[in-house]
Amino acid sequence: MSVEEAILLDTLRCRLNFLREKHSLSQQTVSASLGIPLAKYRSYEKGEQVPSVIELIYISDFYQVSVDYLIGRTEAPNT
DSSP, X not given: OOHHHHHHHHHHHHHHHHHHHHTTOOHHHHHHHHTOOHXXXXXXXXXXXXXXXXXXXXXXXXXXXXXXXXXXXXXOTTO
16 A cells, blocks of 8 residues: 555545544444445445545535545545
């Protein structure tokens, strides 16, 4: 794994966890709402796996933030 990939995974992990906790949601609630198996969603929050592009879009829509924010290309959630 490259340094860039490691940074992406860590940023995504942190932002998914932050957004879920900000909205007072459980991992089960988020995974069910997104139609993603719980184990798979947990792997995203642990930084073990990267969501597909389609899943990133669903997650960004769910939290009403940009995909760029989720992956660390911007610090502004809604740009």
